[in-house]
Amino acid sequence: MLFLKEISLVQFKNYEQASFRFGERIVGICGSNGVGKTNLLDAIYYLCFTKSYFTRQDQLSVHKGASGFRIEGKFEKEQQPLDVVCILRETGKKELISGGEPCERFSRHIGRLPCVIIAPDDVQIITGGSEERRRFLDALLSQLDPAYLQALIEYNRVLQQRNSYLKSLTDNRIKDNGLLEVYDSQLVRPGAYVFEKRKTFLRDLLPLVEQFYLQIAGSPEPLAFTYDSLLLDTSFADLLRSYHEKDRYLQRTNAGIHKDDIDIRYGAQPFKSLASQGQRKSLLFALKLAEYEMLRQYKGFPPLLLLDDVFEKLDAHRMHNLLDKVCLQNEGQIFITDTHGDRIRQELEKLKIPCQIISL
Structure with missing residues (x-):
């Protein structure tokens, strides 16, 4: 199994410095629009793919007024600890360190930490x-x-x-x-x-x-x-x-x-x-x-699943079916963002699933 236990962010997007620990398989990330819910998911994605899911230029992921960023994740992969660090230097050079070893070719890292993300703009896969x-x-x-x-x-x-x-x-x-x-x-x-x-x-x-x-x-x-x-x-x-x-x-x-x-x-x-x-x-x-x-x-083993704002534009029946599939019928770690913490709690309580709620 792949499990993210902790993540630390320095000068990444709206985070000047922050760290989060994850103790449950299902993690709800809640807060108003603009507080950094999607950015936290993107930081996780960075550690898996060495790039942002939402922007093509690394510099756009740097905190305002800063010249670089650092993301560190402490994973457990198939019962073994694995630390992954992604750094963007002031020079614009990007570095990846996995298990204490520098990764010379980022393409070789792709697939080591399998991850699936679902975000609102992904509907372009259908309509674009x-x-x-x-x-x-x-x-x-x-x-x-x-x-x-x-x-x-x-x-x-x-x-x-x-x-x-x-x-x-x-x-x-x-x-x-x-x-x-x-x-x-x-x-x-x-x-x-x-x-x-x-x-x-x-x-x-x-x-x-x-x-x-x-x-x-x-x-x-x-x-x-x-x-x-x-x-x-x-x-x-x-x-x-x-x-x-x-x-x-x-x-x-x-x-x-x-x-x-x-x-x-x-x-x-x-x-x-x-x-x-x-x-x-x-x-x-x-x-x-x-x-x-x-x-x-x-x-x-299951990949990480990142669900960004999935409660919008789905009726209650479809949402229940989706959560039943991803939370009950799978064993992987799931991160879900929403503007309403109570909504996540209520939906997961219906399925009798323990979860961790992080309020931003």
């Missing part, structure tokens, strides 16, 4: 563009397979180089395909690996999503999921070659795994066009619970 669903899938697979993460990093690096080259063609009037084909060959190996992993993994993940949606919604609905990729019909090398002319014209790479999607249908129509707010929330939770379950199966 394909990049949101790819980001969800990539974050999950990167925790399960270090080779997947490395292939994705390599693919994105070459893709950026290829796109830069395509943008230069108009000015330089270069017509030779030689360099373009070199970039193609460099994209194929990591891209094919990512594609095959996604295709195979989604065969297991998507049925779980349907199962969890039914449990949360409480009644069957005509949902259908499909992996949408041009690579299902042709080889990667042939696909890239067939798009050369279009790529030159638009000055970017128009085909590849960076265009993949998960097509979600309600009957014959796009789910996001017809679904109510409650249905969208239910599907979001179903996706995240499926992520949680896959991590649990692969790792052999």
Whole structure:
């Protein structure tokens, strides 16, 4: 089991200096908007992923007026103590120390402390563009397979180089395909690996999503999921070659795994066009619970689960079903934020679950 026993924050977001101890499996974090509930969850996420869930720039996580931050977490992983420290220096350099040893490559840390977070803006996974669903899938697979993460990093690096080259063609009037084909060959190996992993993994993940949606919604609905990729019909090398002319014209790479999607249908129509707010929330939770379950199966123990403001926009029936699933039917540690401490207590008392409430 993975259990966070204590966390200390120095100059992180709205926390100048603070520490918290966690003694129960279920932890409620309560307080008014703006007091730092979400920031505390983000600090936990930082220790698991070496980055913020909510901002792309580390500097945006520094306390106002400061020039760096320090986060330290004391974990227990499979009955062994594990201290993890994440530091952003004044120079902008970020450091990670795990078990007393500096981590030279952050990508190798991903998956050591498996974690799933559910936040209000995550509904973009359902309603947003394909990049949101790819980001969800990539974050999950990167925790399960270090080779997947490395292939994705390599693919994105070459893709950026290829796109830069395509943008230069108009000015330089270069017509030779030689360099373009070199970039193609460099994209194929990591891209094919990512594609095959996604295709195979989604065969297991998507049925779980349907199962969890039914449990949360409480009644069957005509949902259908499909992996949408041009690579299902042709080889990667042939696909890239067939798009050369279009790529030159638009000055970017128009085909590849960076265009993949998960097509979600309600009957014959796009789910996001017809679904109510409650249905969208239910599907979001179903996706995240499926992520949680896959991590649990692969790792052999439950990941941390961070629930940010999940009581909003779900009716009492759906909320009860969600809490029953995550709190009663799972053994992992769960952190839940809410503006009302009494609401968390009441809901968990109904399920007869002991919990720790932290008021900010």
